[in-house]
Amino acid sequence: MPAIDVAGEFETIRRLLRPLAHPEWARGLADDVAVLPSRPGHDLVLTKDAIVEGVHFLPEDPLDTVAQKLLRVNLSDLAAKGAEPFGYLLACHWSERCGWPEREAFVAGLRRDQAIFDIALLGGDTVKTPGPASFSATLMGWAPSASTVSRAGARPGDLVFVTGTIGDGWLGLQALQDKLTLEPERMDALTAAYRTPMPRLEFAPVVRGLATASADVSDGLLADAGHIAEAGRVRLEIDLEVLPLSAAAQAWMDSRVDPQGALELLATGGDDYEIVLTAPAGAENALRREADRRHLRLTRIGRVAEGKGLAVRYLGQEIKPTRSGWTHD
Numbered sequence: 001m002p003a004i005d006v007a008g009e010f011e012t013i014r015r016l017l018r019p020l021a022h023p024e025w026a027r028g029l030a031d032d033v034a035v036l037p038s039r040p041g042h043d044l045v046l047t048k049d050a051i052v053e054g055v056h057f058l059p060e061d062p063l064d065t066v067a068q069k070l071l072r073v074n075l076s077d078l079a080a081k082g083a084e085p086f087g088y089l090l091a092c093h094w095s096e097r098c099g100w101p102e103r104e105a106f107v108a109g110l111r112r113d114q115a116i117f118d119i120a121l122l123g124g125d126t127v128k129t130p131g132p133a134s135f136s137a138t139l140m141g142w143a144p145s146a147s148t149v150s151r152a153g154a155r156p157g158d159l160v161f162v163t164g165t166i167g168d169g170w171l172g173l174q175a176l177q178d179k180l181t182l183e184p185e186r187m188d189a190l191t192a193a194y195r196t197p198m199p200r201l202e203f204a205p206v207v208r209g210l211a212t213a214s215a216d217v218s219d220g221l222l223a224d225a226g227h228i229a230e231a232g233r234v235r236l237e238i239d240l241e242v243l244p245l246s247a248a249a250q251a252w253m254d255s256r257v258d259p260q261g262a263l264e265l266l267a268t269g270g271d272d273y274e275i276v277l278t279a280p281a282g283a284e285n286a287l288r289r290e291a292d293r294r295h296l297r298l299t300r301i302g303r304v305a306e307g308k309g310l311a312v313r314y315l316g317q318e319i320k321p322t323r324s325g326w327t328h329d
């Protein structure tokens with residue numbers, strides 16, 4: 001059992017976290033529970049992801065962006081399902097290095113993202129751990145009743161799309177680990193993608209209206225597209241050469257001698273928090289229109305066929321990547 005620093009625990013809750021609490025439902029973070037009224041005509045959509053120092057973020061990462069990353073990786077799951085977030089439960093497992101200033105920094109990150117994404121803190125738990133710091137959040141959102149897209153609905157003939165760009169989070173991690181060098185503004189864009197990915201919440205209503213299946217890209221594009229193939233008992237064919245790249249990722253690609261190998265790294269590195277979705281061919285124009293209206297890049301990266309698993313192609317030739325994404329061994 002982690003030791004609990006009693007004074008720190010209640011000071012943290014009362015002085016740092018209470019100002020972030022939902023005004024009605026969180027009971028001032030001074031009760032055993034939070035209580036929310038149900039919302040007629042809607043389903044409550046729930047998700048939980050944890051992040052651990054040394055596994056999901058670096059010991060040197062500023063704690064304000066660690067807090068933002070915690071919320072964003074969870075918001076990304078809601079966005080991918082077409083749900084609209086309203087609140088969250090938070091667990092903080094503070095390590096020895098998390099003194100008062102570090103806790104203040106973490107809470108500043110929460111405050112910033114609560115304002116950006118219009119969510120409030122509902123409750124949680126605060127403990128101290130002798131090990132590395134870790135945090136988890138349970139995000140809650142509403143979706144109109146029975147509208148939540150699953151991983152399982154892809155049908156042969158559907159097309160596969162992905163939002164935004166792929167590979168920036170992984171490249172950001174490489175940059176922070178001194179494994180790549182690019183111009184300073186490129187490095188900054190990549191490290192920002194790693195530390196503060198942007199969940200595609202503005203696309204949630206579009207996913208809800210038009211996608212047959214969807215997932216967010218956390219483990220790696222190929223791994224998460226693979227989840228859609230498996231859940232739907234279909235085959236997803238992905239064309240690596242059309243992978244959407246940021247200017248920074250393109251600059252990195254230009255420095256590589258093996259473009260296929262480089263694209264495989266980007267498609268399997270994970271930490272993208274984009275949405276991979278399938279939709280009928282007839283929905284493509286509407287999808288593009290909705291993406292354009294939101295100034296969001298949307299790229300057709302493949303198609304759904306009968307069969308199972310993932311077929312990965314580079315310039316028309318099927319290839320066998322050695323891995324599809326991140327796993328906890």
Ligand SMILES: Nc1ncnc2c1ncn2[C@@H]1O[C@H](COP(=O)(O)OP(=O)(O)OP(=O)(O)O)[C@@H](O)[C@H]1O
Nearest residue numbers: 046047048049050073074077215216217218219220
């Ligand atoms: N410890 C657990 N207890 C109950 N359900 C779990 C547990 N771990 C994972 N799950 C469930 O397994 C499913 C897949 O979880 P997974 O974490 O792989 O999805 P994800 O959050 O989309 O991916 P990532 O964690 O890479 O962001 C989800 O329904 C999740 O709620």
Ligand SMILES: Cc1ncc(C[n+]2csc(CCOP(=O)(O)O)c2C)c(N)n1
Nearest residue numbers: 054055056057058218219269270271326
């Ligand atoms: C320091 C450090 N090393 C490696 C990675 C890469 N990484 C870790 S877990 C994960 C998948 C999502 O996590 P989960 O499936 O646990 O929700 C990815 C892509 C990182 N972010 N930070």
Ligand SMILES: [Mg+2]
Nearest residue numbers: 048049050218
């Ligand atoms: Mg998860």
Ligand SMILES: [Mg+2]
Nearest residue numbers: 049073077218
């Ligand atoms: Mg997730």
Ligand SMILES: [Mg+2]
Nearest residue numbers: 077215216218
């Ligand atoms: Mg997910």
